[in-house]
Amino acid sequence: MSTPSPIAVSRRRFIQTAVAGGLTTLASASLWKTAAAMVGGPKGRLVYGAGLEDPGLVQLSINENPLGPSPHAVEAAAKKLFALNRYPAREPVLHEAIARHHGVTADMVANGVGSSEILNAITLTAIVNGGGVVEPEPGYGAISGMAEDIGRPVVRVKLTKDLQIDLDVVRKAITSDTKIVSITNPNNPTGQLLPADALRKFIDSVPENIIVCVDEAYLDFVDDEQYPSVIPLTKTKRNLFVTKTMSKAYGLGGMRIGYGIGHPSLIERVKPFYLGWLGRTIIGDAAAIAAFDDDEHVQRVRTHVRTEKEYLYTELARLGLKPVKTQTIFVIADVGRDTKPLVDQLEARKILIRRAFGMPNFIRVSVGTHRENEVFLEVLKEVLNAKTGA
Numbered sequence: 484m485s486t487p488s489p490i491a492v493s494r495r496r497f498i499q500t501a502v503a504g505g506l507t508t509l510a511s512a513s514l515w516k517t518a519a520a521m522v523g524g525p526k527g528r529l530v531y532g533a534g535l536e537d538p539g540l541v542q543l544s545i546n547e548n549p550l551g552p553s554p555h556a557v558e559a560a561a562k563k564l565f566a567l568n569r570y571p572a573r574e575p576v577l578h579e580a581i582a583r584h585h586g587v588t589a590d591m592v593a594n595g596v597g598s599s600e601i602l603n604a605i606t607l608t609a610i611v612n613g614g615g616v617v618e619p620e621p622g623y624g625a626i627s628g629m630a631e632d633i634g635r636p637v638v639r640v641k642l643t644k645d646l647q648i649d650l651d652v653v654r655k656a657i658t659s660d661t662k663i664v665s666i667t668n669p670n671n672p673t674g675q676l677l678p679a680d681a682l683r684k685f686i687d688s689v690p691e692n693i694i695v696c697v698d699e700a701y702l703d704f705v706d707d708e709q710y711p712s713v714i715p716l717t718k719t720k721r722n723l724f725v726t727k728t729m730s731k732a733y734g735l736g737g738m739r740i741g742y743g744i745g746h747p748s749l750i751e752r753v754k755p756f757y758l759g760w761l762g763r764t765i766i767g768d769a770a771a772i773a774a775f776d777d778d779e780h781v782q783r784v785r786t787h788v789r790t791e792k793e794y795l796y797t798e799l800a801r802l803g804l805k806p807v808k809t810q811t812i813f814v815i816a817d818v819g820r821d822t823k824p825l826v827d828q829l830e831a832r833k834i835l836i837r838r839a840f841g842m843p844n845f846i847r848v849s850v851g852t853h854r855e856n857e858v859f860l861e862v863l864k865e866v867l868n869a870k871t872g873a
């Protein structure tokens with residue numbers, strides 16, 4: 484008998500096999516494909532990326548992981564489906580797994596509803612009693628955005644012409660009013676990485692009463708796999724806070740799991756500003772813990788992203804755009820004019836990408852599955868050839 488195509492397998496059969504059958508088979512390739520096709524949309528319909536309500540959409544605007552999470556994380560989460568009446572364990576099981584993964588102690592970990600909650604928490608820790616933020620621009624902007632929301636001053640430090648953060652200029656922008664400096668490395672939306680030595684020296688140069696927050700959301704995607712995280716420095720630097728997310732390399736964006744790592748004395752200061760154990764879920768804890776144990780999956784994701792970025796760089800250049808090499812899960816390209824019309828016309832054709840924020844002539848495109856990337860390029864070509872002002 485031939486294997487049924489993923490889309491032809493019924494939801495009932497999937498649930499019977501996966502849940503009643505003890506879930507041991509979900510990690511096998513065919514069932515995982517089946518699951519991906521099922522969550523991608525109704526039977527028999529065209530599916531690009533798994534998990535979208537509209538299976539015809541090509542969603543490349545929010546830097547999701549195109550391969551999804553580790554099948555082991557899905558299995559671990561599915562096993563908790565009949566325990567949804569239970570609150571998450573009060574015990575720091577997730578913290579311990581995070582701590583083990585990074586070689587720190589559990590009292591150096593703050594868990595968040597995505598790293599977004601943790602970025603808010605560190606901002607409030609720093610500026611609740613006054614003072615402001617220094618942040619390079621264009622940058623992710625979570626910390627400066629939060630500061631502005633509560634009426635605190637923000638100093639934005641322009642990038643160099645080749646889109647790099649100049650740490651000397653950032654250092655000089657620090658004043659007696661500064662309470663937190665935000666560095667995203669690699670940066671979003673530029674995708675550029677700081678030299679490791681320069682970043683270490685910068686961290687050392689900031690006075691201890693000012694928090695340095697280094698957001699490493701995309702560090703798993705840097706080309707040089709030996710490039711170091713700054714997490715080990717948190718053991719001695721009481722003002723260093725490093726944020727990480729399970730949403731990118733681990734493909735758990737929908738579970739909302741992120742964390743911050745800092746010296747235990749800094750974690751104590753951050754505690755009043757985040758939910759803690761009530762911000763966790765039993766499914767998220769199980770998925771995250773299993774995901775940390777599946778290095779192979781992360782490696783698969785990295786290889787996919789690298790290969791597909793090369794494809795995107797080549798094809799974007801062939802279409803007359805100027806792609807810039809990145810160290811992240813997205814690429815950017817200079818279109819040579821304001822990209823809003825182009826982004827809008829792609830959206831009208833169900834291709835979602837975005838203008839790189841703060842860089843109006845650049846598009847930012849998340850790496851999708853190979854088919855998603857192909858469809859994006861096909862439609863981009865059509866739109867560019869149509870000469871409709873895009």
Ligand SMILES: Cc1ncc(COP(=O)(O)O)c(C=O)c1O
Pocket residue numbers: 545546596597598599600623667671698700701727728729730736739740741
């Ligand atoms: C640089 C950076 N930091 C943090 C986040 C927030 O991610 P999450 O809240 O899913 O952990 C994102 C999301 O895209 C990001 O690009």
